[in-house]
Amino acid sequence: MKKYILFSLSLCFLICSCVQKKTQNENIDSQNISSGVEWLDTDGNRINAHGGGILYHEGTYYWYGEYKGDSTYWNPKVPSWECYRTEAGGVSCYSSKDLINWKFEGVVLKPDVNDLQSDLHPSNVLERPKVIYNDNTKKFVMWLHVDSHDYAKATAGVAVCDLPAGDFEYLGSMRPNNVMSRDMTLFKDDDGKAYHFYSSEENRTLYISELTDDYLKPTGNFTRNFIDQSREAPAVFKREGKYYILSSGCTGWDPNVAEYAIADSIMGTWTVKGNPCSGTDADKTFYAQSTFVIPVAGKKDAYIAMFDKWNKTDLINSRYIWLPITFKDNGDIDISWQSEWDLEKTFK
Template identity: 50%
Template sequence: MEIERGVKMRMRNKYRKPTTFHCNAGSRCSLSVAVWSLVGFLLFLHLYTLVGQNGGKGGELQLRRSHLHPLFWELEEVEEENIQIPPPRGKRSPRAAKRRPKRPTTLIDEFLDENSQLRHVFFPGMQTALDPRKASGNESFYYHPARIWLDTEGNPIQAHGGGILFDEMSRTYYWYGEYKDGPTYHAHKKGAARVDIIGVGCYSSKDLWRWKNEGLVLLAEETNETHDLHKSNVLERPKVIYNDRTGKYVMWMHIDDANYTKASVGIAISDYPTGPFTYLRSQRPHGCDSRDMTIFKDDDGTAYIIYSSEDNSELHIGPLTEDYLDATRFVRRILVGQHREAPALFKHQGTYYMITSGCTGWAPNEALAHAAESIMGPWETMGNPCIGGNKVFRYTTFFAQSTFVIPLPGFPGSFIFMADRWNPADLRDSRYVWLPLIVGGPADQPLEYNFGFPVWSRVSIYWHRKWKLPSTLVG
């Protein structure tokens, strides 16, 4: 294993200006003058930034819009949510009144309570389902985050923890994810909520809105208890990429046992995007434990694996072999000690970006955006990208967890953020939260080097109860 050391110091040096001053012998070039000039310049930039921040929403919006396609301007008008926590049902008994909770009930408590009076807010019923078969006119192509989403046959889509492959040959999007259409249970008293492995579901679409069920492209093993895909084990976060050299579609996924001690990745392969995929094997990449993971194919065709490791305390990233069927020996440790998982990578104008979540099991937590000039790092944290909703919505990634980011062809800087709103009481009823993600404008937080002024743009994920892709994209 090759671990990079001293990278941050090199990056800091990369962005610092030389401190040598070239002066003629007769000149009065003073170091103090240069220092005070630099201080004045930094103060000017700081004041300019404050003016930009306090000069009203319009000024900031205009700055961001210079980076965007005009059709996406309206998506920056975020919505606010004002959800009131209802009082307890009925009167409290004298005994219960004496056992008052140590802290007030929060929205997160209500979200995790399957008997909450706000259940319909977080998990709307079938009467509000997004049904592409029936939507017409002004309702066409609108996304409704967290509503039940039906396929073209009228069944709820089962593609959790998934990712999107855009197949260039057929000009078709393929959505792969966990098919969780089974009962939720606990393997043992202290075990996490789980469902048996059924397989990997696949859906196809031309417009990212109407999805046809292509069936299970990778099936669970029913009888062989020693097989990685035995139904009693864990299969999570399947991702598929196409190998231009071999002509194969390659799937990587998180493979584990019911106690999450196997901590491995699985690899499968197919000649077609709709499968069937042949399962090859599992392994621990670079000899390290691997849980939440994803793969990313760069512009030059090189593919990378990114996974949570060292008991989820850090992420590892490294290139795959040319056939995408194994990890090479090269690896970097990133976000060390930050306890991040659910990585979702994307690239814009030569800069790599990543959204991650914290490690709180099925409970929602705060997303963070990260950026790097090289995919192998160093990676710098930029802050929470979520905008709108309310403080709790932003702190919980809109009660969802990142899984993938879809670049929109023809709209530079515009993406779809894919996330799962997990329902630990009934995992098959977990919902999809798709929201507009835009790269543009000044970064959210100053960074350690380059005098605190980062070289990349902010990442913004905008909350909307209802939003629509540009008509030129969906046709």
């Protein structure tokens, strides 16, 4: 009887181990992208790269994101909204050849745990990191939203590195063009010029700021866009000479309706087109918020909209939603809900 019990327990353990291994590696050898579920890296660990962006360099995609701590708490010193947050853990980096299987490269912008006055101290806010490559300086340049714990500082931080997954050197923070800077993204145009998009004026207005040739500072050439419309979470891409921007409203961690706009020039004027989402929960952006748009290398009209599905009371357990963008004949876009889709079949 004891031998039978031991055999049964061993068999059960073996079956459970196999099931767990399959779950951790369910995307291996598959081209499916599943949204809203837990994503694991190639080591079987949860991907921790929130508010992220993608850099494609020499055949590899690099995903940079907020490396969130495992304890979420509410900051009562911010009474105007539900300021749930975690300790800032720096900026993580994952690499992939296929946009499906992601290898953890490490925390490439590390927190400064010793200096309470440092922008990078865990008590502060580090959000929405984006990285672009400068062909002239041969530097990888990171911009991110850097803030105090109560979101009063409202600055942009800059860091550089010689390698896409190396240790980035933090250069400091600023209020670009002498105004607030919170939710942000970067965009590098076909001519090599780079631009910083950021929510400003207490998030009421979105600024588009041209960067210097080394991508380290604003040139002073900027425009104010969507004035008093309270847009945040910008994600920008270009197709057939036209510029597109996705954004969300300002409702804290809670979802709202997305919006997109199109322009012939990156600095504007922008024409608002409305909600790009369709299908289940489209009026809530699938209970998520935009963060980046990925142009799929080597594919025509292949763009993936990246969203964060925030879990405000357990932020490290927030999920990712990636969906393909489809284009109508007039250039308008549609992002339809799909719980799972095949990357190769969608972008032939």
